[in-house]
Amino acid sequence: MAGDGRPVCVFDSGLGGLTVVRELMEAMPGEDIIYLGDSARVPYGTKSLQTVQRFALEDASFLMRHSPKLLVVACNTASAAAIDILRAKLDMPVIDVIRPGAQAAVACTDGPIGVIATEATIASGAYVHAIAELAPERQVCSAACPLLVPIVEEGRRDDDPIVLHVLGDYLGRLQRFRPGALILGCTHYPLLSGAIAKLMGPETELISSGRAAADRAKEFLDSQPASSRTGGAGTLKCFTTGAPERFAHLGQRFLGRKIDNVAFVGTDELETR
């Protein structure tokens, strides 16, 4: 049976979605992936709902030119704001990060669930709603952690005293809540998972929304006849609306490997289609 060589396309407001690409590459190493990081317009989290929906549609429309077999929305803000619109407007299976993250948490514990994310994602209530749909009685405790993204982007690591101090401040209430699972509801947080796990203790399972989305993507492709690419290792091609050198340099930490193939695409090119 011939394989389906069309790529899996992924977009994010910037670099963070590369942690989702990393999970996709692990879950399905044979697939070609095309990534768009909208670094020129990052962050999405402080922008209005209408603006985020417009940006998400523009990002998706750009990727549609590459005829993907599946679109993955790696950005939590865009997932919360635009997933319904994207599904309504695109003739294409779309996987977001929020529902898979919520599903994985509900599946892994009968106990309370914690959520950490950016201010915008927490304010949207998206994880709380997704969990309530799956398990209406489940207790949920959320905490916004605005400093974690800049801390990761500054290059600080798990064992940095500042990281431990800031995490201790954010996680105090969650520690007392003793969740069975803690959703890492932001693409940047898996880079701090060592420190978060240490602070939360062994009774709390960490759920990476990116990994959950990658598992969901693999399930979807496996369920389709002839949906997987046949042959060797897949490729990764990246587009960024920011500076490609900066993207390739800073992106390595998120992807966990060197990034070779980055091209610039102007936001004007996204906006005019």
Add this chain to the structure above:
Amino acid sequence: MAGDGRPVCVFDSGLGGLTVVRELMEAMPGEDIIYLGDSARVPYGTKSLQTVQRFALEDASFLMRHSPKLLVVACNTASAAAIDILRAKLDMPVIDVIRPGAQAAVACTDGPIGVIATEATIASGAYVHAIAELAPERQVCSAACPLLVPIVEEGRRDDDPIVLHVLGDYLGRLQRFRPGALILGCTHYPLLSGAIAKLMGPETELISSGRAAADRAKEFLDSQPASSRTGGAGTLKCFTTGAPERFAHLGQRFLGRKIDNVAFVGTDELETR
């Protein structure tokens, strides 16, 4: 002699420039001020030089419609990237924050000078160049402090243990350098000046670039015949490309008082002129 009732116009990439407005209101309480905060496109610091120059020209062009007698560039990134272009293209006196900050530091100490600012401002070398032009032999030590802006925007204050911990991390090298003056080269930093002063000790004078720019603006107006508005207290009118309620709410901390008069202006409106 009749006064000059035209406003002083100020722009910034977001809210931070309101600390400069605060200094302008203190230095010249009778002047009408019009402020544009480009919150929809914040931060400028991670964008390319060309993009920052374009944004600065768009911001300035919008303000030109209000026929100012003076334009103040409150944003350090825009000052570093676009001051020459703005002066060349506008038929208008323009004051930035970088040169006045450098002048104030050179005037206040014969010793070494420290500079703290965002990564982009430090990378631009703008303060180092401005000091070198004024005092070529002067020793300068710079430190980028990427977490301070998000820390201030999160609402953390001088006495927050996280603030002290992060500042301790950033200022260690500068403390050993024992500067006679430390330039606060970012609009957000005056909100942490208590903690910074405590860590640097009494031998280091803190220089607010915003206050230096306000002093420079007052000098300029005082030197012009009939340049000051006559009559009572001046007014403040704000425009933002982001959400006006968010601007009014978060802006209070930067301005040090309630903000009543905020209007929305779309970035499309800036771009099309």
